[in-house]
Amino acid sequence: MTEIIEFWNAFRPALGSALLLAGAILAVIGTVGVLRFPDFYTRLHAASVTDTAAATLAIVGMAFLAPSLAVIVKLAVVWLFLFLTGPTSSHALANAAHTAGLQPMIGRLGEDEGGRE
């Protein structure tokens, strides 16, 4: 039993670091998407990768690195609030843009035209 715990304690930082790195890479991918996509609404989709997957992986990674259960509970609460407020703010942004009359680009879009086909 103690061997398992020792192995777990040795393995935990590596696993946590790997998850944090994966979350950071996903955040970079989301940023790349925000820069590449052509209009406001499509950029919102790229940002939601950072909102969901990157945040989840980073928080799970931090939970593996956490020194005590108290920190893990706080991380879980942070994760829950992130998942409740993230879509609300995305919806507020999209709704404000739509109300202001911003028309989304529709139809298949290629790299160079960046507009209606």
Add this chain to the structure above:
Amino acid sequence: MFETGATGRVGYFLGLIAVLVALWLGLSWDYSLKPVIASLGAVSIFLSAVLAFRFDILDREGSPYARLFQLMAYWVWLMVEIFKANWVVIKACLRSTLDINPALVKVKTGCESDLARTVFANSITLTPGTVSVEVEGNKILVHALYEEEAGPGAFDEMDRRAREASDGRRKP
């Protein structure tokens, strides 16, 4: 199902108190219950619950804890969907030539209560590749990164699951 009587409100009040106590204990991590700290916690919890009662937000939306297990089961299903949808958007971000097919579609929802509608619209927004833009009655305007991902029937399962999780199964 829709409790509005006095017993229902007492239930929501007690549910809110229980969740606030759990949150306070989880965040402060103080089980020694020293008189000063514990009494401050008790007063703040009671004050929050009384304020919620006075603001008249203590209903099945403000305190939806009776359906906690169904909502948590829905949450687990939603997490799987979110990670599947993430993969699609990540591929779209990294493809060497930009190839997206954005569309604005109207989705009809069978969700009747405000809680179910909020859960459904929030789930659409939470899933990468789709954002709910506007809610009008039982129609939700959705902007999607790929038109084929938001075709007719694409949201039917999410709609059904969101409704059953927050309102219970519809009686035949």
